[in-house]
Amino acid sequence: MAYKFATKAIHAGQEADPTTGAVMTPIYQTSTYKQVSPGDHKGFEYSRGTNPTRKALEDCLAALENGKFGLAFASGMAATDTVLRLLKPGDEVITGDDLYGGSYRIFTKVYAQYGIKFVFVNTSDVGQVEDAVTERTRLIWVETPTNPTLKLADIEAIGKVARKSNLLYVVDNTFASPYLQNPLDLGADIVMHSATKYLNGHSDVVMGALILNNEELYKQLWFYYNACGGTPGPQDAFLVLRGLKTLHVRMRAHCENGRKVAEFLKDHPKVEKIYWPGFSDHPDHEVAQRQMRDFGGMVSIVLRDADLHETFRIASDFKVFTLAESLGGVESLINHPATMTHGSIPKEAREKVGVVDNLLRLSVGIEDAEDLLEDLRLVLGDK
Numbered sequence: 001m002a003y004k005f006a007t008k009a010i011h012a013g014q015e016a017d018p019t020t021g022a023v024m025t026p027i028y029q030t031s032t033y034k035q036v037s038p039g040d041h042k043g044f045e046y047s048r049g050t051n052p053t054r055k056a057l058e059d060c061l062a063a064l065e066n067g068k069f070g071l072a073f074a075s076g077m078a079a080t081d082t083v084l085r086l087l088k089p090g091d092e093v094i095t096g097d098d099l100y101g102g103s104y105r106i107f108t109k110v111y112a113q114y115g116i117k118f119v120f121v122n123t124s125d126v127g128q129v130e131d132a133v134t135e136r137t138r139l140i141w142v143e144t145p146t147n148p149t150l151k152l153a154d155i156e157a158i159g160k161v162a163r164k165s166n167l168l169y170v171v172d173n174t175f176a177s178p179y180l181q182n183p184l185d186l187g188a189d190i191v192m193h194s195a196t197k198y199l200n201g202h203s204d205v206v207m208g209a210l211i212l213n214n215e216e217l218y219k220q221l222w223f224y225y226n227a228c229g230g231t232p233g234p235q236d237a238f239l240v241l242r243g244l245k246t247l248h249v250r251m252r253a254h255c256e257n258g259r260k261v262a263e264f265l266k267d268h269p270k271v272e273k274i275y276w277p278g279f280s281d282h283p284d285h286e287v288a289q290r291q292m293r294d295f296g297g298m299v300s301i302v303l304r305d306a307d308l309h310e311t312f313r314i315a316s317d318f319k320v321f322t323l324a325e326s327l328g329g330v331e332s333l334i335n336h337p338a339t340m341t342h343g344s345i346p347k348e349a350r351e352k353v354g355v356v357d358n359l360l361r362l363s364v365g366i367e368d369a370e371d372l373l374e375d376l377r378l379v380l381g382d383k
């Protein structure tokens with residue numbers, strides 16, 4: 001039956017445990033499974049390849065992204081790594097110039113050395129993606145909204161480019177979460193997630209995921225998932241499965257608080273520039289309205305007249321916002337991309353896309369909005 005989002009978040013992939021009736025999926029803390037005679041088993045042989053707790057999570061993730069198959073990984077980077085293993089020397093990848101730092105690092109420092117070429121374009125401009133396609137292009141990798149400057153790519157329009165040239169099309173949906181956008185419905189072949197962020201939502205697990213519809217592609221990816229072994233353990237799978245049950249409630253609160261924080265910071269005398277796709281003057285606002293259900297809880301600002309020292313002072317002064325890497329948890333975090341999440345990107349490359357020394361990224365949590373605004377007021381001053 002086609003259930004709606006919240007019902008799927010709470011129930012998909014999960015049934016009461018057949019042996020005990022336990023309503024919540026047990027943590028199957030086992031590496032191996034008894035076989036009646038060799039090859040005669042219940043579908044589980046060895047937990048690197050299959051585990052019942054992980055399977056419940058993967059089925060739930062697949063349902064939330066409107067996909068048929070889900071694969072969970074020990075981190076978002078392990079999920080990315082598994083997709084890149086589909087490539088061969090000489091293949092080309094078109095990707096964004098404003099990527100998560102770890103994605104940039106695995107592309108340029110790991111896979112480039114195996115003869116794979118990465119072409120970086122502004123994915124907000126479909127024309128640039130189309131122009132970059134050559135006969136060697138094999139994959140398009142898009143992140144939207146981007147991190148940290150919250151640019152959007154038109155998922156559907158890029159999907160048409162991918163289909164025309166028969167390219168594999170991956171969307172990193174970490175920032176939006178499946179509550180806000182579903183790339184498979186808009187033409188993506190694979191959705192990638194860092195489940196560490198909104199999916200788990202409580203900043204206590206590192207995990208990644210891939211979700212897709214094509215069975216042949218699923219089998220190829222499952223081969224590398226099992227052969228290379230970047231799969232998560234059952235305890236972490238349980239925690240993410242538990243986190244998913246409130247994804248819709250959390251996302252609504254993140255969006256509501258994100259809007260209040262963005263509105264407070266807009267036109268604030270200490271803020272030179274603000275990035276939040278909900279503003280009608282955001283260059284990609286129209287795309288955001290079309291492909292997202294709301295605008296999310298991520299807000300980035302460039303501080304006015306602040307050098308690195310002053311930026312560090314401000315970033316360290318908050319009481320409710322915690323200075324830390326990562327995002328998407330219930331608690332509000334503040335991050336200095338240039339030295340933290342994006343430290344692995346050369347200065348010139350990051351400044352070209354706006355990751356300047358006085359940029360701060362806020363992951364707005366679900367605390368009381370008034371307390372968040374008061375925290376901002378105390379550090380940045382009144383409007």
Ligand SMILES: *Cc1c(COP(=O)(O)O)cnc(C)c1O
Pocket residue numbers: 075076077078100102103143147172174175193194195196197206207208
């Ligand atoms: C965090 C993140 C990743 C990497 O995921 P890990 O779980 O940290 O390995 C990839 N993409 C985006 C957009 C992220 O924010």
